[in-house]
Amino acid sequence: MTTNEALAVMEQTRTKAAATTALDTFFCETGTYRMIRERVFGVLEAREIRLARGLYEQKGAALIGPAGSGKSTMMARVIREYEETAVATGGRAFGHRIVSAIVPGKASVKDTCCAILREIGYPTHGNRTENYLIDCLRTQLQNHRIAAIHLDEVQDAGRYATEETMSAFAKRFRNLMQVGPWPISLIMTATLEAKNLINQDPTLSRRLRPVEILAMTPAIDGPALRDAMTELLGRSGLTDDGLFSLAEFMPIMMHAAAYRFGLAVEITIEALSEAMEMGDAQVTLDHFAEAYYVRTNCDDELNPFLSDHWWGIDTTRAMDRFYEEKKETKKPRKRK
Template sequence: MSAFEGAGTDVLQELLAAMSPDERETLDVMERVRSRILRTPDRDDETAETFRKLYADLVTRLDPARPLGAGNRSETRALVLVGRTGAGKSSMISRIVSDHPAFPGFGVPGFGCRAVSVQTPSPCNPKALGLEILRVLGFPMAAERPVPAVWGRVRDRLEFLGKVVLHLDEIHNVLETANKRELTQIRTLLKAFLISPNWPVVLVLSGLPEVVPFFEGLNEPEEDGRANADTKGEVRRRAVFVNLRSLRSRHDPSMIAAAVADMAGVAGMGVPANIDVKLAPRLIHAALYELGTTMQIAHDAIGLALDAKPRATVLGIEHFKLAYRIRTGCSDAANPFVVANWRKIDCTLVMRASEDAKPVAPRKKGRR
């Protein structure tokens, strides 16, 4: 553990010590509530199975008659996990990688996990992305260094530290300001991780659905008329795309109702009868039909119920009404937990679940 990490831990302990016993008790309950995970076969199982197959690439020999090592390793592939804002992409990756026995301590600074997660900077270009990866790897580099030197150091650092999985979260940030040439350069740099003969690395890329064309556009010709060496077929061969679907109003309310009841039970509360009919559909609609946001609003509602004086014994729609009002600042007329005809409310106008809700800015014409 570095000196900075140790100081950070001390600060957190001081913050905890400053809380009252009641505040600590509520915090403990909410930690247990948030630890409850809603796993679904078409999300968790598919993503975990895909990651398991990509992990196998890391230890696959090209020539079974020779020992596994540099020069006798298979190329790797990229897992591209896409979903709308609030779908739960980041937490899904954290859970899938952490649950794999080869990657204990994923996301814990100083643990030495073989997988590393990096937040794609915004705005982003090839140099900014490389510098951020180096910073997370504990090797900050001066911004004046050229792009080839930065990315050469990234590859060296990954191998030196024994990192075999690189997760780039919010990869859609590369689309905000990078021009066409920079996008091509980023794709080429990322592909180099997959085809390295000495130290191939599995890429896990999570972001909004807009990133899919980013990986499919490599067959466009260069500006001087030469054909790009990468083709759409090559990209699809090296990348596996998994889409986190949105919730469905007809099929998923019972699943969401069961999850809400389970979390309320952890907090020592009951739930009203028929919440799969009276509450869950409103919650799904309020969360823009995304599972991650649905769970966040439920967490907020449980927290408010815990803070009520006296503490609530039943998690009711009034707690969701207040949670949504606090989250969005909307009036009761725009609150789907208040109005009778809640299906007609356009919740996209009043609610943004997270920072990656920002629309991807179109690139200015003329930048080449």
């Protein structure tokens, strides 16, 4: 590739990235979002009231769903809304800040404590004892007047653990919700594997207010997804020539996204970006096929936007091949 060719490719990818980023700021308030917002706001406002009355035991919330369902985006939005609303209403006597940390892979209590302390702005080292780090965390939570800890990717705490180590992890962090003088609320986001972590500790399960993101269905979620896609379409400046209104389109779209709302939005953004990059005024099924191909690198026969037998395709798999023998992958053809 010559320098001029490389520059042309770079400019093309920059243009597409700019268009995609502009659409990436889109957020849709789904029923699940409103439910978890109510849960989080509820446990935090209850914490304020209970601490004012000298009651230490607090509640928490959990948002559980498969990868690509949009749970991390939802929770980030909920946290931002709570903090902004608390400030707008005069703050809270016992704090309103929520600190978020990603649970490290193969996480131990010590690793997770260090991750939280780093987010607070108090870096420490894992060579400290577990008891020291927990005590340090309690002190810093009070010093910074933090109302809640949000642990993201909590499933990693139990993925490689025994029942005993999972129990120890759950006990350590649920105890932060009851030990004075500064108990906090615990908020979790995780994939479905975290159900084991939550359910194996009855005390933790009792204190959490969980919400599970269920698989989409055309009857229940079709209108909301269509509205979200239509809004994205409007932001892109493109038209769809009635594609989104076709009765057969939404089931295909949901299946392509493995029935996950967040993934459906991502595929839509990718399809719109493909259309804009090609200079097309309309987004078509072929753009969605290309978006799916970019995401999965699957053969045409396993692309739900191209196949007549789309319902039999496992859309959770990437780089899937239709034939057993190896063959060179190609750009997707147009749907016949």
